Amino acid sequence: MNVAAIKELLYKVADDQLVIGHRNSEWTGLGPILEEDIAFSSMAQDKLGHAQGCYQILHDLGEANPDQIAFSRKADQFHNCQFVELPNGEYDFSLMRHFLYDHADQIRFEMFANSSFEPLAKLAKKVKGEIKYHVFHGNTWINKLSTANEVSKIRMQTALNESWNYALGIFEAGNFEAELKNEGIFEGENALQNKWLEVVCPLLEKAGLTIPEKSSWEPVLGGRKGYHLAHLEALVAEMSEVFQIDPTATW
Amino acid sequence: MYGNAYIDPNEVNKTHSVLADEDPKLLAEFEARIERGEKIEPKDWMPKEYRKQLIRMIEQHGHSEIIGALPEGTWITRAPGFKRKLALMAKVQDEVGHAQLLYSAAETLGKSREAMINDLITGKSKYSNVFNYPAFTWADACIIAWLIDAGAIINQVANAKGSYGPYCRALDRICTEESFHLKYGHDNVVTLATGTPVQRKMVQEALNRWWPPIMHFFGPSDKISSHTEILMKWKVKMATNDDMRQQFLNMYVPKIWDLGLTVPDANLKKNETTGKWEYTEPDWDEFKRVINGGGPCNAERLAVRRNAEERGRWVREALKAGQTAYVVPFA
Ligand SMILES: [Fe+2]
Ligand SMILES: [Fe+2]
Numbered sequence A: 001m002n003v004a005a006i007k008e009l010l011y012k013v014a015d016d017q018l019v020i021g022h023r024n025s026e027w028t029g030l031g032p033i034l035e036e037d038i039a040f041s042s043m044a045q046d047k048l049g050h051a052q053g054c055y056q057i058l059h060d061l062g063e064a065n066p067d068q069i070a071f072s073r074k075a076d077q078f079h080n081c082q083f084v085e086l087p088n089g090e091y092d093f094s095l096m097r098h099f100l101y102d103h104a105d106q107i108r109f110e111m112f113a114n115s116s117f118e119p120l121a122k123l124a125k126k127v128k129g130e131i132k133y134h135v136f137h138g139n140t141w142i143n144k145l146s147t148a149n150e151v152s153k154i155r156m157q158t159a160l161n162e163s164w165n166y167a168l169g170i171f172e173a174g175n176f177e178a179e180l181k182n183e184g185i186f187e188g189e190n191a192l193q194n195k196w197l198e199v200v201c202p203l204l205e206k207a208g209l210t211i212p213e214k215s216s217w218e219p220v221l222g223g224r225k226g227y228h229l230a231h232l233e234a235l236v237a238e239m240s241e242v243f244q245i246d247p248t249a250t251w
Numbered sequence B: 001m002y003g004n005a006y007i008d009p010n011e012v013n014k015t016h017s018v019l020a021d022e023d024p025k026l027l028a029e030f031e032a033r034i035e036r037g038e039k040i041e042p043k044d045w046m047p048k049e050y051r052k053q054l055i056r057m058i059e060q061h062g063h064s065e066i067i068g069a070l071p072e073g074t075w076i077t078r079a080p081g082f083k084r085k086l087a088l089m090a091k092v093q094d095e096v097g098h099a100q101l102l103y104s105a106a107e108t109l110g111k112s113r114e115a116m117i118n119d120l121i122t123g124k125s126k127y128s129n130v131f132n133y134p135a136f137t138w139a140d141a142c143i144i145a146w147l148i149d150a151g152a153i154i155n156q157v158a159n160a161k162g163s164y165g166p167y168c169r170a171l172d173r174i175c176t177e178e179s180f181h182l183k184y185g186h187d188n189v190v191t192l193a194t195g196t197p198v199q200r201k202m203v204q205e206a207l208n209r210w211w212p213p214i215m216h217f218f219g220p221s222d223k224i225s226s227h228t229e230i231l232m233k234w235k236v237k238m239a240t241n242d243d244m245r246q247q248f249l250n251m252y253v254p255k256i257w258d259l260g261l262t263v264p265d266a267n268l269k270k271n272e273t274t275g276k277w278e279y280t281e282p283d284w285d286e287f288k289r290v291i292n293g294g295g296p297c298n299a300e301r302l303a304v305r306r307n308a309e310e311r312g313r314w315v316r317e318a319l320k321a322g323q324t325a326y327v328v329p330f331a
């Protein structure tokens, strides 16, 4: 079992969950309707739970405990994709990101459920049941808003255009793609991206949206290697503000 | 939070004139039903004044939940550790859910959620005064979750025995959730109060800041007026402000002292002869100033809410597309 490969995989997935969960939670009290405040908060809680689960496996592999990992690192030690660290912007962008990200998440955890690495497979079986609802929520709203009226349709199309290359950055290859695949731990980012395209493209088209020209596809890379936008630094500083008053204290 | 219906001082001296044009026979039947402990349901006959006061009260309560989510909500992104972050998210989510339940209950009386939210953001309707104070530190958020939610529970448990069916049923559900908030808040305060010197200092300072708003929470002593009397007779108002404040002090001051924390009021003590708590009279001028918009956060809270409404308008417009008639909830 290639521990270095597993750790790299777990860190990036956990960091994605933590950061998107944090962003989702920022809608609390500020959503366009109360029901959406509540929905984004539910998803945020799930994502945080998923992050915690992944960090726990890392801890069992000898890394620091979940609180220390999440609340004590610097931004450049995070391996999330840049897509999830972008600020929430308006509801259109948040929703589009949620839709695109959660489809990738669902497929990823379905793959994990068949992983040869037992702890991951076990976690994934639980997690994928929750992501199902996130995907359902995203599908419903994308459909509703993309077809409701001119304003909402234009907003959703713009959000898609702005999100697309960032979304492709989810699938940035890691250092151990071949090892993970050979050992049956994870099919790899390339396979994940292909499946994701097969799922999201028809859904977007059905909602009447236009997928950006293939010639313009340029995945935003770097996040997996610790290169981030200033947004993540601000997010991490905020997230760890209280914890860092005394990292050894019980809070 | 926090069904504390503040009675407009201008209305306090109104007499029974509000009942002048009600049918005496229907009114007598209505009052007899309440006397017997029956619940009034949306389609039942009710005096105009009953409807008006209930809408005002439930609406204020709903607003308090949604505005109350703001000072606590700003600490979700800063909560220290997974356990606290998850619990605070769930708590604030509950509060937003309470607003949803309460707006639905108020809608059964004929005012739409949209109209209520409009009155909130234009400053026409009130919400609990405590949320016009800032939550400076993590410890402030913990004190809010413990003591403000504790106050809310006292108020809501009383109101749950009121006469209007939909409001009572909403409150029953809300009270169950509030009891978890109280536990969460207490656990947080215990952790800080028994923690490092820095944590103890944080929580004592937060308590000092929050004590005056907590004492204000239940509102000024009720003036004995025919107006208050009629609201109590109709079981719209279930306990006097002073009674609720006494109940709160009796339940929580000993717990605060047990934790080695002090209350910033040298006159606070229980009079063992009367069984009542004595305290320095809260500054009711300050209370009035804050409730009328002069508090440290009134402008900010409403601006945040207004901004959220503005930014979300296109979503609500889009939802209306294809939707035919508005359906009044079945609370
Ligand atoms: Fe509360
Ligand atoms: Fe509440």
Ligand SMILES: [Fe+2]
Pocket: B001, B095, B149, B152, B177, B178, B181
């Ligand atoms: Fe609460």
